[in-house]
Amino acid sequence: MTPLLEVTGLHKTYDNGVRAVNGIDLHVDRGETLGVVGESGSGKSTAARLILRLTEPDAGAVRLEGEDVLAMRGRRLREARGRMQFVPQDPASALNPRMTVRQSIEFNLRAHRWPAPARRERIAELLDAVGLGAEMSGRRPHELSGGQVQRVALARALATRPDLVICDEPVSGLDRSVQAQVLNLLVRLQRELGVAMIFISHDLTVVEHIADRVAVMYLGTVVEEASAERLWHNAMHPYSRALLSAIPGTSGARIILEGDPPSPRAVPSGCVFSSRCAYAIDECRRAVPPLEDRGAHQRVACIRAPIAWAELSPLDPASLNASRGASNGLTAHPA
Amino acid sequence: MLSTTDVPLRRGSRPAPPPGARTATRGRRLWAVARRHPAAAVAAGFLLVLAAASLCAPILPLPDPVRVDSPSATLGFGTAGHLLGTDRLGRDILSRLIWGARPSLIMGLAPVLIGGFIGTTLGVTAGMSGPRVRAVIMRTLDVFYAFPAVLLAIAIAAALGAGMTTAIIAITVIVVPPVARLAESEVLGMMRKDFMLSARASGARQLSIALRQVMPNVAGPLVVYCTALVGLSIVYAAGLGFLGLGLNPPTPEWGAMVNELRTLVFSQPWVSLTPAVVLLLVSIAFNVLGDGLRDVLAVGRGTQL
Amino acid sequence: MVSTGLAATARASSERDDAAALAVDDLEVVIAATGRRVHAVQGVSFAVAPGGTRILLGESGCGKSATLRAVMRLFGRDTVIRGRVRLDGHDLLTLPDRDMRSVRGRDVALVPQDPNAALDPLRRVGGQLAEQLRAHQPDMGRRQASRRAEELLHMVRLPDPRSAARAFPHELSGGMRQRVAIALAVSCSPKVLLADEPTTALDVTVQAQILELLAGLQQTMQMALLLVTHDVGVVRELGGSISVMYAGRVVEDGAVADVLDRPAHPYLAGLLASQPGPGVARGGLIPIAGQPPSLEESALVRGCAFHERCASAREQCTRAQPPLVAVRPGHDAACPVWNPPQGGEAVQP
Secondary structure (H helix, E strand, O other): OOOOEEEEEEEEEOOOOOEEEEEEEEEEOOOOEEEEEOOOOOOHHHHHHHHOOOOOOOEEEEEEOOEEHHHOOHHHHHHHHHHEEEEOOOOOOOOOOOOOHHHHHHHHHHHOOOOHHHHHHHHHHHHHHOOOOHHHHHOOHHHOOHHHHHHHHHHHHHOOOOOEEEEEOOOOOOOHHHHHHHHHHHHHHHHHHOOEEEEEEOOHHHHHHHOOEEEEEEOOEEEEEEEHHHHHHHOOOHHHHHHHHOOOOOOOEEEEEOOOOOOOOOOOOOOOOHHHOOOOOHHHHHOOOOOEEOOOOOEEOOOOOOHHHHHOOOOOHHHHHHHOOOOOOEEEEEO | OOOHHHOOOOOOOOOOOOOOHHHHOHHHHHHHHHHHOHHHHHHHHHHHHHHHHHHHHHHOOOOOOOOOOHHHOOOOOOEOOEOOOEOOOOOEHHHHHHHHHHHHHHHHHHHHHHHHHHHHHHHHHHHHOOHHHHHHHHHHHHHHHHOOHHHHHHHHHHHHOOOHHHHHHHHHHHHHHHHHHHHHHHHHHHHOOHHHHHHHHOOOOHHHHHHHHHHHHHHHHHHHHHHHHHHHHHHHHHHHHHOOOOOOOOOOOHHHHHHHHHHHHOOOHHHHHHHHHHHHHHHHHHHHHHHHHHHHOOOOOOOOO | OOOHHHHHHHHHHHHHHHHOOEEEEEEEEEEEEOOEEEEEEEEEEEEEOOOOEEEEEOOOOOOHHHHHHHHHOOOOOOOEEEEEEEEOOEEHHHOOHHHHHHHHHHOEEEEOOOHHHOOOOOOOHHHHHHHHHHHHOOOOOHHHHHHHHHHHHHHOOOOOHHHHHOOOHHHOOHHHHHHHHHHHHHOOOOOEEEEEOOOOOOOHHHHHHHHHHHHHHHHHHOOEEEEEEOOHHHHHHHOOEEEEEEOOEEEEEEEHHHHHHOOOOHHHHHHHHOOOOOOOOOOOOOOOOOOOOOHHHHOOOOOOOOHHHOOOOOHHHHOOOOOOEEEEOOEEEOOOOOOOOOOOOOOOO
């Protein structure tokens, strides 16, 4: 069966030399939620823009039910866009400041030629679905709270009954108590409507909570992909493990990476993580490790995993010191 | 004062007004705006009176602006029947000023309306297009920037021959590049906003995005800028008139009047300055009005008309 | 506001304050902003033990950052600060401006959320550190100061302190800049280190480094740490004591482990139930209804500021602001109504 969305070999280097996306492969099935997690510079937001064709990729393919989105023009592209929608991040600019809530949602419906009575009905239905009263329809963004703005953005994205919604950090700008409201809403709507979702975030707890499968990105590549549960309990890539252990307040051994992620302008050769990895060997710096299937739908791009974990327990500083060079690498201590 | 994370977005605590309320209170809102910007209100009033007078010129009790009455040449201020005096040929200056307001205002407004439309279209197109189309549009417009504006207008008017249409075309050419540049920079700044990404991802046509999403946001700054440009355009028109590239004499027009009265500087200095002073006032009025509009058209807490 | 329960806690707190490194007592902050007066902080009291940690936890607009700024007196003249902020037996709020300037940096120092706010973009990092050192220790020589600056950069674990000292802020990454901002704050070995969301702007992996660094420095330098955050994870990580703030007031106060495991105020219970994490079923978060009030709104609410969002609210909650009272030794909460479920599990209002 063809997946709903299939992304292969996507590349994008910006004019300023930033290698934002460096050959990623992803797929999303109908009704599924794919979480994409990564830190700043991981290319996760660029990936969303490439898939939506808001930015043109340098190479690669994006297929929506087998059809190549990148080859589409004019009307076909506009129709495809009606089936893939976008929920942006920043509550301060997610909605057009000059448009009322109703106008913002109606814009998307007009784009796909919904007649006026159907539009009116659909807007009422959508506002109700995202938990906003009908009296909100005449308001402008500056009269709304952050949580309300994100609800409207979600209603707008769902207006044309898309098959896929791409959410780029949809709850990052919100307080936790409000964030939980929006997350629950996302889950409920997704279940009711059967829409597939790509959920992008830097917050692993949020992604783990909402996603069926999670792709971990680092410097423009996917380093690991697995079911949310499997990633949480059995992450294989050293970066995924560091990311998991860095979540503040969690129990267990803490792996603290040293240094910051390298600049996407100067991506290390070979494995992109090799410059910060405690387990890196010469071979890691020579060739880019492929994303290999390790069973149970877990794909890992690390030539050392999972053997490395058995040989070198991250809890044993002695074995660590033996394996790492200079100041690069992992320090570990019990939390 | 506070960090951004500590200041929440403004909350919608006041209910939306009922549909009828908007129009009912429009007059009151206008009054509120006028009170906040007295200078802009005075400027608007002055321009309205001037426009009304120029429209009503045929029915106002004014002497014929082109009738030559040589025996009574060059009368000063306050002469009976000639409030602002007469020129060398005995033509009534007040009458000529009021009759001349019409072509001057037309030559001020028309180029800005036409040039504003063309400039906005070019600028918005450039801002919404890819780097290549943008470069072609903006670099072409840069060519016009290379010439001094006044010389360019004179060259065009001289090439096409004197007349109102010529003057309007010449000034339009000057107006287009700055308007386009402003529109382009406004749109470019907007394209990075999240709501524009959503709009582009919605599958709407570019034209629909431009009209419904982009225009309401760039209209404000453009209207403000163009209002101020009208003042400038009137001065340019007068400049062309002064050089004889405007209307054919004896039709009254402010620029030509400045030229005609130039020779009176020594005998009737105040009379000779009247058209220049009117030009100055009108130009300032448009600039002040533009400043007032800037505040009125601001998004959010500002009053919306 | 006055009640017997409050008087009792006031007495208890004054005893506590004598030993404290920093004691804040009944702090009020009224900010004058564009013609309006905003009551940002209303009667906040807490103490930080020498070498201890106190965390202010709260969401947007709860007044937690305003509290920090009030301690440092970083407000303009039009802002009214009332109450007492005691450090070493002095009330910082009554100190002359001149003395306060020398207290800042030497006795109390601030690590801001955005390191760029602490660093001059046009000057080398080492020079800024040296200047800060010499400002508080006039007898320190130029060379000595720059050597000390390098030591400090080494202390905050910058990989190459010597070249870092010669770098401009923009040449450093976000995490490194935050380390420099911390070095700047601890340069004169302050007794109390204030930190305003020091990790919020950073990546997760860098965040862990900075928290570890702060905790380590606190221990080696014996500083008291007063840290503001919205992140419950950061609270768990650092431990110590906590004041949970809502709408300009402290609604819960106690030891971190006790307060987080057995919340006694429905707001904190709701906040904890809103946290996603392993073991929470998808769509099974229990959010708090509505949204936190803005600074402007919080002063206008009658009664308990939380009652509009609270599932257990009763009529009495709309009448008067409940005082902080002890629910068990060392754990105060400002809710006489809500009964936490027993056993400490599955807390929800």
